[in-house]
Amino acid sequence: MTARSDRWIQQWDPEDETFWHRTGERIARRNLLFSVLSEHIGFSVWTMWSVLVLFMGPEYGLTPADKFLLTSVVTLVGAVVRVPYTFAVAVFGGRNWTVISAGLLLVPTVAAFAVMEPGTSFSTFLLVGLLAGIGGGNFASSMTNINAFFPLRRKGWALGLNAGGGNIGVPVIQLAALAIIGAGGGPRVLLGLYIPLIVVAAVLAARHMDNLASVRNDTGVVREAARDPQTWIMSFLYIGTFGSFIGYSFAFGQVLQTQFGRTPLQAAYVTFLGPLLGSLIRPLGGWLADRYGGARISLGTFVAMGAATAVLIAASTRQSLTLFTAAFVVLFVLTGLGNGSTYKMIPGIFRAKALARGLAGEAAAVYGRRLSGAAMGLIGAVGALGGVGINLAFRQSFLAHGSGTGAFVAFLACYAVCCAVTWAVYLRRRPAARPSGPETAPERNPQVSYADV
Structure with missing residues (x-):
């Protein structure tokens, strides 16, 4: 039975199968739907500068290094604001914060609409780009909220669908830009399309979403999650998956223009494909993790990402546009799989820690939901910083060598480290625990098995 008043649900127990099938699933799915819509628009606003820079020809007076710096700043702000956005769910409620955060997207969109013309200073573009970063925060609050439902x-399926539906905002805005460029339109046409969509997303969230009282005012949980080493290990792995996804989403079109001489229209024809496939396959990564274990799927994904990156290095060295494009799209697909599998690991890790502490049943479930929801926001924030690193690496590589090859070598090394960490922390066989008897003191830090998370 759910007690509900003024969009607040007072009692929520999704682990109870009777409750779940009677009322919980219907309510959770409804909140998931409108959460996806709001997060989708947020991703589009966050990544709109990956598209706007394609419109910015020589008349804007920006160098390729300026454009990579601009997209790096946007990515950085999107990563940083994910931390307060995670707190916001506990302070305001998931539904209430979804409405607020959706409405805030009007600020960067209207600001970009106002300044997007030749003659605007680079510093002004940087300032407006800072505003666009708030769109990246929607992911953290949305995932924290949906995790509780x-x-x-x-969780693997639900979080994968929620994140994948949000991630797909990247290729959608790129497809919209392709249509507008092809029709001879300008960047203000694109921005004008999104202003009413933002209003619609905020109104629908207000009308159809709910707050869960169980996650309200638990701001201390974020500090508790921040003290857990698993939060930071998973943050590093998420740099490898989501950091790659968002970083490549911002940089792909610019690399095609700068290294291979593609026109804005030619670049736009290709750039949407990788983020689209990476977004669509993210729920599959979550589903595979549900079935086979997130750690196993993540390890296989990192190995494959390393192989795809090696192909990119060869293609970049040989200036083979066809091979380069194909390998880049495959890499996007792999980042989507990895995004789904790594995020599925988070609730499983904290559930395993609860069981190791001797908790069981609802107590273990509550502990896992509480810690994993907070950890997701922090992990999402740190993971997005990988996108900053990717854009800065491309900027430095083009400044130093005139191509992106050096950056890809650095990315290959990063994926190798991700493989090693995943295996060593989550999959490596450990010595069997010593049997405990009456005369044996219990371990203060019992060994936790993460192989099936």
Whole structure:
């Protein structure tokens, strides 16, 4: 039974199968739907500068290094604001904060609409780009909120769908830009399309979403999650997956223009494909993690990402546009799989820690939901910083060598480290625990197995 008043649900127990099938699933799915819509628009606003720089020809007076710096700044702000956005769910409620955060997207969109013309100073573009970064925060609050609605056995699918639906905002805005460029339109046409969509997303969230009282005012949980080493290990792995996804989403079109001489229209024809496939496959990564274990799927994904990056290095060295484009799209697909599998690991890790502490049943479920929801915001924030690193690496590589090859070598090394960490922390066989008897003191830090998370 759910007690509800003024969009607040007072009692929520998704691990209870009777409750879940009677009322919980319907409510959770409804909140998931409108959460996806708001997060989708947020991703589009966050990544709109990956598209706007394609419109900015020589008349804007910006160098390729300026454009990479601009997209790096946007990515950086999107990463940083994910931390307060995670707190916001506990302070305001998931539904209430979704409405507020959706409405805030009007600020960077209207600001970009106002300044997007030749003659605007680079510093002005940087300032407006800073505003666009708030769109990246929607992911953290959305994932924290939706994590609380679903039972552990469905989290991989639900979180993958929520994140994938948000991620797909990247290729959607790129496809919209392709259509507008092809029709001879300008950047203000693109921005004008999104202003009413933002209003619609905020109104629908207000009308159809709910707040969960169980996650309200628990701001201390973020500090508790920040003290757990698993939060930072998973943050590093998420740099490898989501950092790659968002970084490549910003940089792909610029690399095609700068290294291979593609026109804005030619670049736009290709750039949407990688983010689109990477977004669509993210729920599959979550589903595979539900079935086979997130650590196993993540390790296989990092190995494959390393192989794809090696192909990119060869293609970049040989200036083979066809091979380069194909390998880049494959790499996008792999980042999507990895995004889904790594995020599925988070609730499983904290559930395993709860069981190791001797908790069981609802107590273990509550502990896992509480810690994993907070950790997701922090992990999402740190992971997005990988996108900053990717754009800065490309900027430096083009300044030093005139191509992106040096950056890809650095990315290959990063994926190798991600493989090693995933295996060593989550999959490596450990010595069996010593049997405990009456005369044996219990371990203060019991060994936790993460192989099936």
